[in-house]
Amino acid sequence: MMKGGKIKLRDFHEAKWDEPIIFELNRKGERGILVPEVEKEIEEEVGDGISVLPEHMIRKKPPALPEIAQVRVLRHYLRLSQETLGATINIDIGQGTCTMKYNPVINEVFARSPKVTELHPYQDQETVQGALEIMCKLDLFLRELSGFSRFTFQPGGGSHAIFTIMSIIYAYHKHRGEEEKRNEIITTLLSHPSNAAAPAVKGFKVINLYPNEYGLPDIEALEEAVSEHTAGFIVTNPEDTGIFNPRIKEFTKIVHDVGGICAYDQANANGIIGIIRAVDCGFDLGFFNLHKTFGSPHGCGGPAVGAVGVTEKLVDFLPVPLVDYDGKKYYLNYDVPHTIGKVREFYGVFPVVLRAYAWIRSLGAEGIKEVARVAVLNNNYVMKKILSEIKGASVSFPKTKHRIEQIRYSFEQLKKETGVSSEDVIRRMADFGFHLWTSHHPWIIPEPFTIEPTESYSKDDLDEYLTTLKRVVEEAYEDPEKVKNAPYNCPIHKIYHEPLEDPKKWAITWRAYLKKRKNWE
Amino acid sequence: MGNYLASIPEKAQELGIIINNILFEGFYLRKKLGLIVNPIAGMGGRVGLKGTDGIETLKKAIKLGAKPWAEDRAREALKQLTRLKEKIELITYPKQMGENVAVSCSFNPTVIGELSGEMTTAEDTKRAAREMLDLGVDLLLFAGGDGTARDIYDAIDLKMVVLGIPAGVKIYSAVFAANPTRAGELAALYLEGRIKDVIEAEVLDIDEDKFREDQLSIKLYGYLKIPVERGYIPGGKSPTPVSEKYNQEEIAADIIDEMSDDYYYIIGPGTTTKTIMKMLNLDHSLLGVDIIYKRKLIGKDLNEKQILEIIKGKKAKIIVTPIGGQGYVFGRGNQQISPKVIREVGKDNIIIVATRRKLQTLRGRPLLVDTGDKELDKHLSGYYKVITGYRERTIYKVST
Numbered sequence: 001m002m003k004g005g006k007i008k009l010r011d012f013h014e015a016k017w018d019e020p021i022i023f024e025l026n027r028k029g030e031r032g033i034l035v036p037e038v039e040k041e042i043e044e045e046v047g048d049g050i051s052v053l054p055e056h057m058i059r060k061k062p063p064a065l066p067e068i069a070q071v072r073v074l075r076h077y078l079r080l081s082q083e084t085l086g087a088t089i090n091i092d093i094g095q096g097t098c099t100m101k102y103n104p105v106i107n108e109v110f111a112r113s114p115k116v117t118e119l120h121p122y123q124d125q126e127t128v129q130g131a132l133e134i135m136c137k138l139d140l141f142l143r144e145l146s147g148f149s150r151f152t153f154q155p156g157g158g159s160h161a162i163f164t165i166m167s168i169i170y171a172y173h174k175h176r177g178e179e180e181k182r183n184e185i186i187t188t189l190l191s192h193p194s195n196a197a198a199p200a201v202k203g204f205k206v207i208n209l210y211p212n213e214y215g216l217p218d219i220e221a222l223e224e225a226v227s228e229h230t231a232g233f234i235v236t237n238p239e240d241t242g243i244f245n246p247r248i249k250e251f252t253k254i255v256h257d258v259g260g261i262c263a264y265d266q267a268n269a270n271g272i273i274g275i276i277r278a279v280d281c282g283f284d285l286g287f288f289n290l291h292k293t294f295g296s297p298h299g300c301g302g303p304a305v306g307a308v309g310v311t312e313k314l315v316d317f318l319p320v321p322l323v324d325y326d327g328k329k330y331y332l333n334y335d336v337p338h339t340i341g342k343v344r345e346f347y348g349v350f351p352v353v354l355r356a357y358a359w360i361r362s363l364g365a366e367g368i369k370e371v372a373r374v375a376v377l378n379n380n381y382v383m384k385k386i387l388s389e390i391k392g393a394s395v396s397f398p399k400t401k402h403r404i405e406q407i408r409y410s411f412e413q414l415k416k417e418t419g420v421s422s423e424d425v426i427r428r429m430a431d432f433g434f435h436l437w438t439s440h441h442p443w444i445i446p447e448p449f450t451i452e453p454t455e456s457y458s459k460d461d462l463d464e465y466l467t468t469l470k471r472v473v474e475e476a477y478e479d480p481e482k483v484k485n486a487p488y489n490c491p492i493h494k495i496y497h498e499p500l501e502d503p504k505k506w507a508i509t510w511r512a513y514l515k516k517r518k519n520w521e
Numbered sequence: 522m523g524n525y526l527a528s529i530p531e532k533a534q535e536l537g538i539i540i541n542n543i544l545f546e547g548f549y550l551r552k553k554l555g556l557i558v559n560p561i562a563g564m565g566g567r568v569g570l571k572g573t574d575g576i577e578t579l580k581k582a583i584k585l586g587a588k589p590w591a592e593d594r595a596r597e598a599l600k601q602l603t604r605l606k607e608k609i610e611l612i613t614y615p616k617q618m619g620e621n622v623a624v625s626c627s628f629n630p631t632v633i634g635e636l637s638g639e640m641t642t643a644e645d646t647k648r649a650a651r652e653m654l655d656l657g658v659d660l661l662l663f664a665g666g667d668g669t670a671r672d673i674y675d676a677i678d679l680k681m682v683v684l685g686i687p688a689g690v691k692i693y694s695a696v697f698a699a700n701p702t703r704a705g706e707l708a709a710l711y712l713e714g715r716i717k718d719v720i721e722a723e724v725l726d727i728d729e730d731k732f733r734e735d736q737l738s739i740k741l742y743g744y745l746k747i748p749v750e751r752g753y754i755p756g757g758k759s760p761t762p763v764s765e766k767y768n769q770e771e772i773a774a775d776i777i778d779e780m781s782d783d784y785y786y787i788i789g790p791g792t793t794t795k796t797i798m799k800m801l802n803l804d805h806s807l808l809g810v811d812i813i814y815k816r817k818l819i820g821k822d823l824n825e826k827q828i829l830e831i832i833k834g835k836k837a838k839i840i841v842t843p844i845g846g847q848g849y850v851f852g853r854g855n856q857q858i859s860p861k862v863i864r865e866v867g868k869d870n871i872i873i874v875a876t877r878r879k880l881q882t883l884r885g886r887p888l889l890v891d892t893g894d895k896e897l898d899k900h901l902s903g904y905y906k907v908i909t910g911y912r913e914r915t916i917y918k919v920s921t
Contacts, residue, residue: 208914209916210885220903220904481604
């Protein structure tokens with residue numbers, strides 16, 4: 001932290017509550033809320049509200065939920081929150097690829113207003129004109145930012161948006177009678193893993209392009225990949241390396257020349273928003289994550305929206321309903337001739353749409369460009385400091401000089417010289433209250449770490465993070481074992497990966513845990 | 522307390538209660554690490570001899586001033602394991618075959634066997650490996666080159682997990698870690714149980730006599746089991762990792778789906794290609810070249826002449842996988858698929874298959890061809906759609 005004009009390392013210690021899983025707190029008969037019985041007069045007037053339920057809809061057994069009083073629920077979640085190194089509590093630039101930034105709290109006030117929380121998706125359209133107006137206008141903003149002709153907010157996240165894109169590409173070729181022949185989707189190895197996974201789920205074959213020494217796919221490799229079987233091309237640009245492919249227009253042309261469709265994964269648009277437009281790069285469709293870039297936390301931290309935009313030729317394939325305006329009122333438009341149908345119930349996670357709308361309105365056109373400029377500036381400042389001041393660190397694909405909004409670095413030299421890996425550094429950073437995370441797919445860069453400074457962090461913030469990183473690296477050279485055995489100030493020391501890789505052992509629900517635990521014993 | 526815990530396994534074994542690393546009252550038995558150093562490995566390289574196989578060559582090397590360096594390389598690896606020294610039992614051979622290195626790294630090794638003489642031979646390596654297998658060693662670290670790997674393979678085949686510390690002149694085999702430090706780290710992770718994945722990696726064998734005459738002839742000699750660390754730490758966006766074996770099965774399923782009854786399929790050596798044969802329930806040679814037609818085996822372990830006879834005037838495809846650590850698709854371990862065979866089949870009918878891990882270990886370097894025919898090598902260069910999974914291709918460069 002900055003103290004008296006100098007940066008001082010934090011004397012941090014994470015909280016430990018040893019808190020059980022909420023199901024383990026269950027005490028039979030304990031209640032959080034006692035629902036009052038219906039009063040006699042009301043019952044006589046409208047019934048008891050329960051007997052009208054059809055027999056087949058009434059549970060035979062009550063749900064196996066924990067029985068627990070309100071105060072214990074509150075205590076439970078507050079304790080868990082104290083054990084979390086959340087985005088708003090630390091300088092979260094170490095969670096590269098996730099675009100961790102400040103999400104204005106004022107927007108949260110809007111999103112939590114009863115005007116929003118009490119909306120019901122089955123309400124008559126006449127009564128939700130304000131919400132529909134916001135959706136319609138956000139669509140117009142995003143059209144301006146991308147050059148696309150229409151947006152849908154139905155997909156509930158980035159991967160869902162990619163799946164929607166694949167469904168649109170499939171529907172487009174099917175409409176032309178080519179769906180059997182066009183069964184290949186091309187992507188790059190450094191694009192987001194869902195760029196390959198979603199087409200595979202949709203039934204496409206997937207062709208990956210490897211990065212060359214500049215960290216970019218070769219044009220010649222794309223030429224080898226395209227054929228009459230090409231259905232489409234989906235790419236992230238810049239990829240997680242922060243390198244922007246300046247020849248992207250040539251790439252999209254090659255794909256168009258064989259009849260393919262080009263999709264732009266702009267899940268993280270933070271370094272290019274307002275600077276470049278997808279259509280100008282030759283893309284036919286693409287998506288923004290309204291979380292991440294547009295003022296809601298990253299999808300893993302809450303509800304999300306993958307806003308899919310398309311050019312005119314693909315508008316007729318979008319999911320229904322679209323939100324339209326007839327000059328007098330806003331309405332849900334189901335008249336989309338070749339629609340792929342619904343990819344999710346209703347028309348999008350409205351609070352996320354609302355926050356994105358508010359975020360854009362508060363920044364304005366110039367403010368949005370400023371976001372990108374500052375994010376890029378911060379990133380290149382951090383790069384310069386890391387390369388000049390942090391021993392043992394290097395940048396991936398060194399032949400490319402300029403980076404956009406994030407960078408995948410390497411501690412390969414540090415590992416060679418000290419035996420300390422990037423994973424060890426990550427754990428030691430937690431001792432000072434910093435998060436440095438571990439997802440660096442597809443792991444072709446040795447000892448990786450990914451830093452994404454975004455526009456939210458001041459120079460002081462960045463310097464504090466870098467000073468700590470520098471200190472940890474100095475420790476690695478002075479006393480490698482100290483770093484290897486970290487963390488010391490966190491209640492959980494080391495986690496072995498093995499069970500997390502074993503489908504027989506991992507459990508993401510309490511019920512699955514109870515079921516699988518039987519086999520462990 | 523520490524000594525008492527360490528003594529539990531031995532006591533338990535004496536009582537005949539527990540055998541090899543079975544969980545005992547919450548404590549694991551001490552893992553056994555074997556160490557074999559081939560002290561003469563690498564000596565030829567420094568005096569320009571391209572290997573030290575054969576006693577005459579070794580004498581020549583020494584005469585030229587060659588100094589042993591395998592022990593230094595082994596020491597570099599063993600240093601990474603010193604933190605585990607109380608937790609593992611180090612079993613090694615006398616003096617320069619491991620004892621010296623172990624003691625210099627402050628281990629208190631169990632020294633077994635004896636050397637046949639001052640100048641150690643391949644037989645010493647083989648005998649040591651066999652004895653360690655009998656002792657139930659959990660991991661055998663060996664320092665040497667391809668010749669040493671070959672000796673280890675002769676002695677133990679796939680019966681034990683091993684890892685090579687690169688110290689030889691020739692390192693074509695894929696059983697070696699990238700460098701001695703890495704070997705030590707991998708060994709530590711494996712002994713601690715932090716990595717459990719084991720794959721079968723190629724042992725490549727060069728005919729040293731021909732090599733010294735500048736003729737490169739390499740064959741795939743066999744496979745050894747080595748531990749591998751997946752380039753993976755669980756995190757929000759990491760895909761679920763799949764094992765090497767599963768990846769090979771995916772590839773095989775893709776090939777089988779696409780197989781045409783109009784073509785003869787020449788299946789090159791390697792565990793990835795031979796998974797196709799296994800999934801078709803066909804007899805096959807792991808290290809040789811087989812041909813199938815209409816999903817039936819036509820010929821097994823064929824030489825160039827036999828291949829040419831079978832495919833003459835027929836439509837054929839070649840299925841090959843990169844062999845060894847450097848990513849050769851032709852010219853290493855599959856010389857039966859000669860320039861003549863390749864020309865007969867045609868470039869368009871070459872199918873390259875490789876697991877994702879195999880491509881990633883190349884760290885961006887191209888796949889290689891070295892058929893011995895420079896014109897052909899040039900013709901074969903370029904981009905290929907390498908099959909890397911079920912309905913998954915990766916465009917990858919092949920170079921000379």
